[in-house]
Amino acid sequence: MSAVVGPSVFGLDPLYIGGVGLAEVLITLLKVGAAFALLLMAVMLMIWFERKLISDMQNRIGPNLAGPFGIFQTLADGIKLFFKEDLIPERSDRLVFKLAPFLSLVPAFLVFAVVPVGGDFDGSDGRVSLFGHETFLQVSDPPVGILLVLAMSSVAVYGVMLAGWSSGSKYPLLASVRASAQMVSYEAALGLSLVAVLLKSGSLSTNQIVAEQSMWNWNLWVTWVVPMVVFLIAATAELNRPPFDLVEAEQELVGGFHTEYSSIRFALFFLAEFMNTITMSAIIVTLFLGGPNGPDFTTVGWLSGLLWFFVKLMLFLFAFVWLRATLPRFRYDQLMDLGWKLLIPLSLGWLLVLASYDIAGDRGWNRAAAVIAMLAVMAALAGLLALALRAARQRRELDPQGGFA
């Protein structure tokens, strides 16, 4: 490409260093195909896993007829949805109505491209040998890495939003208004808790973020736990999963943004939703739990990474199902309060504390003093803000007719 030593158009993967020939194209196609098939399979199994687990938690049996333990239930449902009649409401905006499911689905697929699912990160940078070519076990490693996740999660808003609007019906519209407000608000918390990880890793590339965490140097404790908690909550809201599933609150909105959808378009929304759950769990594993990093107990070098990744992924998938079975839905104002008044200030403050700790270490200052000074500054600012709010409230109570405030 160019003489400058830097990332090529195709990203940081060592596969493309020696130029792009037929072998490179074939390996890339293989990776894309494998990721695509794996994701579809994973969604099928995830839906079965969720239904089975929830029915266990609710003392029910759950799907048990299609295949052993009902494992083919999703397949059967999918085939049924394929052959159902595809209805398009008369008052709908036909073009947008047809476009919306794909706007949900495509970002869900794309996010998984940057997740390193395996590779040996102890000592090396996680490259493995595939048909004699060195490469990473991820579809792509773009220089913007984790920003692609943020970009795609913000594009995913369109799917839900336009589905609700284009239905030409009241309840889906309410759901889509809720959805856009919720997803845009929680994106801020998601991004801010991410910055703490980037501060420690010093790179946007997912491969480098994982490589920085090798040898048990996991971001979970390197960033002192709080960013991961914030990220997990914000991700749950971003995924519209319970307890933040106001977008598809059956009891209030008939069904939610997809009320008017039927047949395969309806199925596409749920495909996207479960795929997002899987990819978001994978992203959390990548960011905070060292991705495929873990003690090697197998003889084949690359197998252990894949296994560890899978174990960590299952942990989060289980947690998401557990949350759904346990927690009741938030009220809308509680949702907004949690996002804007708790998560965003918390992650921002945490970022400042972490940064002051790091700067003090770099400059050779006393780290504890730096952190305490930062906390004092933040406490002073919070006090001023509280004072201003109280003054405004008092003025409003004294003179409810008058002016601004």
Added chain:
Amino acid sequence: METAVFIVCAAIVLAGALGVVLVRNPVHAALSLVGTLFGMAVLFLNLEAHFLAAVQIIVYAGAIVVLFLFVIMLLGVDRLEDLSVEPITGQRALAAIVGLGTFGLAAAFLATSDIGVPGQEALTGPVAGQYSNLRQIADVLFTDYVYAFEATAALLTISVVGAVVMSRRMVRSHDAAEPETAKDD
């Protein structure tokens, strides 16, 4: 290959831009804008400005147009408007003149100057090195232009606070408790 990508993306950008102006339904116009923004992002990628491409999507497509759509939906203005009447007299003629003038100025500048059409050199040339895109931007932003950067941040904050203060209605005692959002469409 870069030329081919440029031609395709330029077509998408232009088609989107025309859509924003010509389409009558506000939601369709906003979606055309999204198409334009995506085309721009790919153009940035084509110039190896990866970070700008990502920010283009996150900020413009992911936040700003979503807010446009949010407002369109919330206010229920997503109906076809009567475009035969000009809101301000002479507005369209004036817009055409100003638009053509701006285009002429830009074209004249590009034709006469020796910088050439902004390309890779204009974006990454002066700060090129072995560092990543993001690092180069951060280096410049937090050294040479740090005051401008901080001033912009302050300006944006002030404008947000100002918008909140100004959009706040006069509170009347009898309907003070009624929530605003409950009466949409």
